[in-house]
């Protein structure tokens with residue numbers, strides 16, 4: 001009998017620092033996040049008291065170098081995401097959006113002045129960032145965005161609406177992508193700038209312990225120095241999404257792990273027809289499917305991380321891993337929910353919360369099907385997206 005989720009001893013492939021990072025985040029999640037996550041989920045809010053602790057632990061922009069960031073390996077950063085998402089996808093989303101979208105956009109495309117101004121405070125969690133790319137009418141096809149930037153002397157004027165923006169209403173700074181003519185550029189918009197407002201989207205059944213907002217920009221006037229000088233075209237936002245997707249590849253394994261372990265323990269403890277559920281062949285087949293897919297996902301994530309550390313990863317490889325790991329995690333969560341029977345639908349167990357969260361994770365940062373088409377284009381040389 002084994003309740004080991006590291007079936008192929010992937011732990012042995014990790015550096016000591018990576019193991020220690022994973023252990024400290026797991027400890028944080030178990031002691032500080034799990035006790036408050038169900039409450040936050042039911043109130044539809046992010047547990048904001050965790051933000052300074054996440055900053056102290058170096059979880060924001062952990063893979064970035066300089067400017068107060070931890071500068072960890074890609075694998076260590078992945079393990080952080082895995083441990084956070086074992087608690088809730090909302091915790092990992094907070095770290096992903098802060099570090100891989102908002103901070104990365106400044107780190108990769110910003111001026112030296114922008115980096116010094118924002119990154120150290122964002123690394124501590126004292127300042128929060130968000131990333132506004134998606135619009136009400138432009139999701140999978142962000143190139144069609146309608147948000148406009150118009151130069152006006154030493155300023156830019158921004159107009160448009162961004163939707164489904166994680167952390168939007170609590171952000172001190174929003175990276176907003178807008179078109180100047182046909183060129184997509186990024187702008188840093190500070191909270192309180194006249195004409196800028198953020199409204200939360202309520203009524204979500206998924207990712208409830210995460211803030212999701214709509215950003216409205218009405219003649220928002222920002223200084224020329226707030227434009228990200230190095231970003232031009234979709235390469236700007238896409239480079240950030242690629243970072244965040246990489247974290248999701250690992251995060252999904254954490255959610256799947258929690259669902260699998262919950263199902264395994266439940267099946268061992270619950271008796272029907274005079275025997276434990278775990279003794280029935282059909283139940284064993286479900287558990288075996290779960291651990292097999294988790295093991296494959298772990299190997300994909302580990303290899304992807306090592307390629308990333310070597311500077312050799314291609315976006316299509318990230319797409320394959322995101323598509324596979326999240327798709328499988330969602331299947332595992334649904335199977336685990338089934339193994340728990342009626343108990344699978346209540347918050348006494350974390351499974352249905354993870355299952356519902358994973359619906360979002362399967363959709364954001366490129367839907368499952370969009371990644372299918374990206375990989376399809378890569379292997380055939382034929383574009384089926386448009």
Ligand SMILES: Cc1cc2nc3c(=O)[nH]c(=O)nc-3n(C[C@H](O)[C@H](O)[C@H](O)COP(=O)(O)OP(=O)(O)OC[C@H]3O[C@@H](n4cnc5c(N)ncnc54)[C@H](O)[C@@H]3O)c2cc1C
Nearest residue numbers: 131132133134139140164165166207364365367369370385
């Ligand atoms: C909780 C949450 C948080 C989010 N956070 C952020 C954020 O912080 N910042 C941000 O910018 N965005 C964010 N998003 C937005 C997210 O990235 C988009 O929802 C996603 O890109 C999909 O866009 P859409 O919802 O408009 O779906 P659509 O693009 O309308 O797609 C709907 C369906 O059509 C399919 N489809 C679309 N085009 C094709 C095609 N060519 N061929 C075949 N099928 C196709 C899709 O796969 C999908 O199944 C968030 C979303 C959610 C739910």
